[in-house]
Amino acid sequence: MSHSMFDLFKVGVGPSSSHTVGPMLACARFSQFAIQALSLDAIHRVSVDLYGSLALTGKGHATDVACVMGLMGEMPATIESDDIETMTKMVKNGGELPFAGSHYVPFSWDADLVFHYDQVLPAHPNGMTVSVYDKKDKCLARKTYFSVGGGFVVEEGETDALASDFAPPYPFKSAAELLEQCDKTGMTISELMFTNEIAQAQYTDPSATRDTVNQGLDHIWQVMRECIDRGIQQGGVLPGGLNIKRRAKGMYDAIHDKQAHGLPTDSNDWVNLFAMAVNEENAAGGRVVTAPTNGAAGVIPAVLAYYDKFVSPNNPEGIRTFLATSAAIGSLYKTNASISAAEVGCQGEIGVACSMAAAGLAAAMGGTNAQIENAAEIGMEHNLGLTCDPINGLVQVPCIERNTMGAVKAINATRLALGGDGEHHVSLDSVIKTMHETGLDMMSKYKETSQGGLATNVIPINVVAC
Numbered sequence: 001m002s003h004s005m006f007d008l009f010k011v012g013v014g015p016s017s018s019h020t021v022g023p024m025l026a027c028a029r030f031s032q033f034a035i036q037a038l039s040l041d042a043i044h045r046v047s048v049d050l051y052g053s054l055a056l057t058g059k060g061h062a063t064d065v066a067c068v069m070g071l072m073g074e075m076p077a078t079i080e081s082d083d084i085e086t087m088t089k090m091v092k093n094g095g096e097l098p099f100a101g102s103h104y105v106p107f108s109w110d111a112d113l114v115f116h117y118d119q120v121l122p123a124h125p126n127g128m129t130v131s132v133y134d135k136k137d138k139c140l141a142r143k144t145y146f147s148v149g150g151g152f153v154v155e156e157g158e159t160d161a162l163a164s165d166f167a168p169p170y171p172f173k174s175a176a177e178l179l180e181q182c183d184k185t186g187m188t189i190s191e192l193m194f195t196n197e198i199a200q201a202q203y204t205d206p207s208a209t210r211d212t213v214n215q216g217l218d219h220i221w222q223v224m225r226e227c228i229d230r231g232i233q234q235g236g237v238l239p240g241g242l243n244i245k246r247r248a249k250g251m252y253d254a255i256h257d258k259q260a261h262g263l264p265t266d267s268n269d270w271v272n273l274f275a276m277a278v279n280e281e282n283a284a285g286g287r288v289v290t291a292p293t294n295g296a297a298g299v300i301p302a303v304l305a306y307y308d309k310f311v312s313p314n315n316p317e318g319i320r321t322f323l324a325t326s327a328a329i330g331s332l333y334k335t336n337a338s339i340s341a342a343e344v345g346c347q348g349e350i351g352v353a354c355s356m357a358a359a360g361l362a363a364a365m366g367g368t369n370a371q372i373e374n375a376a377e378i379g380m381e382h383n384l385g386l387t388c389d390p391i392n393g394l395v396q397v398p399c400i401e402r403n404t405m406g407a408v409k410a411i412n413a414t415r416l417a418l419g420g421d422g423e424h425h426v427s428l429d430s431v432i433k434t435m436h437e438t439g440l441d442m443m444s445k446y447k448e449t450s451q452g453g454l455a456t457n458v459i460p461i462n463v464v465a466c
């Protein structure tokens, strides 16, 4: 299926799309369901059970906080990230929460949020159930959700979170089909994506136009830009206990120091700074764009900011072309592989973001469709096998630096692709298939569990099986 650009780029909060954004959305969906299908007055208790990777790295990813915010009816795109700490303290200290925004029920952070460290639901590693009980503690309703990566949530029994009757005018399931559609119509990948996106917008709102889509993409870029600007200004230490110092501000000051002394600065220094700023904001629970996940949220903004600073300043059409093309590539990974680190490791986060960014930059720089496909392929080919092993389950080490590496690699992938004529040996479809197979073969301890690789060899794990 072809996904909307706004499925691949969503405004959310840090630190994780699958462990923070998804669980918050699941709990918010459950609270909406309760408003519509149950009598709120009958509800005296609410609980959340977390399984698999949500349990194993949930505390490091603020899954517990996200669930509580969702139970209170808050949504990732609109919650004020600055208010989360206050709301958390209110629930922890007060021992109650306003379920669905208005119905107060007693709530024990320890007893009503249950981490099942040694259980995995069969359908997906990121499973959770939400239940409500009456005053005799009889269960009134229970639903199971899966956070399947990139902030997408599927309820048990649903086949796809995005299932809809909408049929795009130019559907594609593979890169080969995408290129064939472009060949037939004479469109670029970006133009094809815009045509599909406008049709999708008109499916729900017949008055939607190209401007509607432009405004949506401009907003995405604005949130990315603001995230970079905020990240550059913050100092101090990231939350979570690893005592990781924020570096973006110091990097920015160093670049300015060089400029003040008339010394040259390297574009790589800027790209590293942009990615670092976004992912430090993400690690601190700030407002970010999930692109296509939170752990990898810095790659695309960093490459876009590079384009804006060094290639074509103040070019909104170029930015839109970049984002539309990136979304087409992200859709291919979402359809044919996975963007969930719990399923395929970090290949599905940094690897996919790198591939999307390389394609977007190639398109914005005027590359042909074949060169764009080549850039996307190179972007993934050199991320194959990348494991997910966040220390203490926090999206900090290696995640923050890994975004800088993904962004720099994406720019080089674009350079390599634009230096050729689009002809190459390995197709994007082949590399997506390889990434998926590699991910399925990867031992589960290397897939977002905080129990393998760096996570165990640098600092002893603090996850207890109980």
Ligand code: SF4
Residues within 6 Å of the ligand: 295, 296, 341, 345, 346, 347, 349, 350, 387, 388, 389, 390, 394, 395, 396, 397, 398, 399, 402, 448
């Ligand atoms: S290692 Fe990669 S996939 Fe894992 S949490 Fe960090 S950024 Fe996400």
